[in-house]
Amino acid sequence: MQGLLSDLPLLGVLELIHTTRQTGVLDVEADVPYTVAFLGGEIVSGGILDWLGVEALYASPLVSDSGSFAFTRRSITGQPLGTYDHLITDWARVGDEWEQVCAVIGSPSRVFQGDVTPFQTGRSVRGAARELERPVFEVAQEVAAAVRAGHLLPLERHEWFRLRLKPTGQRAALHPVARRMDGERTLGNVIAQGVPVHEARTYLLGELRLGLRFPGSGWVLRDLIWEQRHSGPPAGVPSSSAGSGSTTIN
Numbered sequence: 001m002q003g004l005l006s007d008l009p010l011l012g013v014l015e016l017i018h019t020t021r022q023t024g025v026l027d028v029e030a031d032v033p034y035t036v037a038f039l040g041g042e043i044v045s046g047g048i049l050d051w052l053g054v055e056a057l058y059a060s061p062l063v064s065d066s067g068s069f070a071f072t073r074r075s076i077t078g079q080p081l082g083t084y085d086h087l088i089t090d091w092a093r094v095g096d097e098w099e100q101v102c103a104v105i106g107s108p109s110r111v112f113q114g115d116v117t118p119f120q121t122g123r124s125v126r127g128a129a130r131e132l133e134r135p136v137f138e139v140a141q142e143v144a145a146a147v148r149a150g151h152l153l154p155l156e157r158h159e160w161f162r163l164r165l166k167p168t169g170q171r172a173a174l175h176p177v178a179r180r181m182d183g184e185r186t187l188g189n190v191i192a193q194g195v196p197v198h199e200a201r202t203y204l205l206g207e208l209r210l211g212l213r214f215p216g217s218g219w220v221l222r223d224l225i226w227e228q229r230h231s232g233p234p235a236g237v238p239s240s241s242a243g244s245g246s247t248t249i250n
Contacts, residue, residue: 002070010062013069017041018084024074030067032225034060037076043087044078051218054081055135058094059222094137102230104144107223108136109159112143114152124159156197160220161188177203201227
């Protein structure tokens with residue numbers, strides 16, 4: 001089964017797979033590409049590239065006006081993430097709330113600083129969620145509230161600044177951002193040397209769409225797309241200069 005999302009809405013595709021008790025994987029090719037795995041019509045997994053699980057699924061757009069889908073029957077194992085109706089309801093609700101949150105914070109990759117634990121010395125939402133061992137969405141909601149209240153300020157830094165890339169092939173010689181990447185400099189280093197953040201973001205997003213993969217590429221892709229839609233700090237909120245970071249991104 002395959003088709004265009006403009007002809008058959010994704011909710012209708014999901015419902016058809018569920019009601020006919022199909023087993024296999026649904027690939028959604030849209031602005032945010034993602035997969036949903038079914039076992040006997042129940043959702044057992046899903047997410048964006050290598051970012052999988054309920055949180056990743058809820059960060060995947062449930063409604064898209066353009067793109068395509070393809071369902072492939074294959075052997076699947078696992079346990080349902082929840083009852084189908086409850087899962088779809090939560091997916092729709094959290095998806096809407098993610099858009100409201102990112103309108104304030106940009107994306108969970110954005111670094112914030114203020115007198116709120118653990119942001120005193122600057123931390124991204126994702127970094128704080130890892131440190132606190134809490135869901136990213138919950139932390140993002142709290143950060144958005146703290147930004148609105150003036151307790152946290154966004155810095156012009158993001159988790160993906162820590163990436164070290166060594167481009168190869170024709171694009172490595174032609175793309176102005178790629179020419180600065182040598183496997184040693186981080187994207188944060190390159191930005192600190194004068195490359196605008198939006199140009200680095202556009203370059204990285206383009207490479208991911210062309211097939212660049214690394215551990216964490218799924219949530220990086222999701223965050224970059226959120227940032228493109230909600231770029232810049234909230235109105236009236238200043239941001240700091242760019243920085244670099246460590247060698248890995250998890």
